[in-house]
Amino acid sequence: MINKQHIIDRFIGYVTIDTESDPKSETTPSTAKQWDLANALAEELKSIGMSDVTIDDNAYIMATLPSNVDHDVPTIGFISHFDTSPDFTGANVKPQIVENYNGKDIVLNAAQDIVLSPDYFEDLLLYKGQTLITTDGTTLLGADDKAGICEIVSAMEYLIQHPEIKHGPIRVGFTPDEEIGRGAHKFDVEKFGADWAYTMDGSQIGELEYENFNAAGAVVTVKGKIVHPGYAKGKMVNSMYIATEFINSLPRMETPEHTEGYEGFFHLHNMNGAVEETVLEYIIRDHDKGHFEARKEMMQKLTNELNDQYGREVISVEIKDQYFNMKEKVEPVMHIVDIAEEAMKQLNIKPLIKPIRGGTDGSQLSYMGLPCPNIFAGGHNFHGRYEYVPVESMLKATEVICKIAELTAKKHQA
Structure with missing residues (x-):
């Protein structure tokens, strides 16, 4: 023994x-x-x-x-x-x-x-x-x-x-x-x-x-425009509001606190924001390789949709695979x-x-x-x-x- x-x-x-x-x-x-x-x-x-x-x-x-x-x-x-x-x-x-x-x-x-x-x-x-x-x-x-x-x-x-x-x-x-x-x-x-x-x-x-999970990290960068708030109509673009749109457009129940077993998720683990720029840091996880790729595509698609909505590139996403x-x-x-x-x-x-x-x-x-x-x-x-x-x-x-x-x-x- x-x-x-x-x-x-x-x-x-x-x-x-x-x-x-x-x-x-x-x-x-x-x-x-x-x-x-x-x-x-x-x-x-x-x-x-x-x-x-x-x-x-x-x-x-x-x-x-x-x-x-x-x-x-x-x-x-x-x-x-x-x-x-x-x-x-x-x-x-x-x-x-x-x-x-x-x-x-x-x-x-x-x-x-x-x-x-x-x-x-x-x-x-x-x-x-x-x-x-x-x-x-x-x-x-x-x-x-x-x-x-x-x-x-x-x-x-x-x-x-x-x-x-x-x-x-x-x-x-x-x-x-x-x-x-x-x-x-x-x-x-x-x-x-x-x-x-x-x-x-x-x-x-x-x-x-x-x-184990397939894993990636994503950094979402949102660009805004800061002007004096008293004269901001039609000029100011608040990056934090656009970032909020991005966050709320991802499936709310597909986060770590709502998933288990083989269920994957998006996890917003860090956020740093101001009017001029907001940066969101996510990890993306899924056991299924097809679902994993779909999650990455969803983030890119959402980015493209928001840019189309605002008529210019206000948001970008950089996704890097971490492990499989x-x-x-x-x-x-x-x-x-x-x-x-x-x-x-x-x-x-x-x-x-x-x-x-x-x-x-x-x-x-x-x-x-x-x-x-x-x-x-x-x-x-x-x-x-x-x-x-x-x-x-x-x-x-x-x-x-x-x-x-x-x-x-x-x-x-x-």
Whole structure:
């Protein structure tokens, strides 16, 4: 059995190192402080007995656990990211351990009256009787994705210490800047050398995902004319009103707060306006490629209609694709999902196979030639003060990694 306290200590050691990424930075990693954990991880991988440990100039870490069988087995990989989201501070994380959770409210911070309650976060009730690690209410926790890193390192350590578990060659990879969409940008797939891999970056225990959104970003720019309001009749053009027309012309119920499952959306996430110019920033998401293309076309059509209405170009839209649904790349090799599903079932974990309503490094890596489904890491309520992770979920994820390695070797015996 994997030692519970060892997992707790390792995880806390990771999350107390600030690794927040910065979308405004042009460097890789985007923040110098990510090097603090990256360098420590490289040393830790060496200390547990991993081979070929490398860390490149951009802080991408790779290492190998050599095969301990004498027959050919495909090389599999496990990947996680060590940066945390800039959505909420990751500085001075003070984890709190709640043992034998009783299903009631958890006071994260009495002074600020911050409470983690199952009345709002119903998933908490799945973990009654378990050990939870929470924040102190003033920071995020960093289980996204330091839980995944903890599980991968712990699984490799366990396999090294238990050579009776037979496995083929395993590669591990840790990346910076996933939270700002750049985790796979400089990942050297050829150097990694795996036939396929798994990102340990999901949430609830049992999650197994090989579908994600197709994604694009759109910047809508509206041009107006400012003149003195006392003499504005027939002269002023208020860009904010035109922007409002654009916003209201998109399907109101096709927004994140009204959609679920396979339903796509338009999400206005930033707006900066004045009479002279208003800029709207959208993300466009849909699992279905045809619907995704239609959403982009709808935005362009609406732009054209408003320009026709005003008799000149008052509005423009720039749309850039961000990533695509990895289903297209994983379905031809569905056995890699089947192995993960079987591993969970053998460990008495109910697989929850569902689409990701977001993106993942695995999506980009799949299109770079490394098919890469996503497996649960255990955390909940990512990117904020209510983030928590059940220790038992991390233990199970660690066991899943070991079991996948074992099953892959068994399935490729002569």
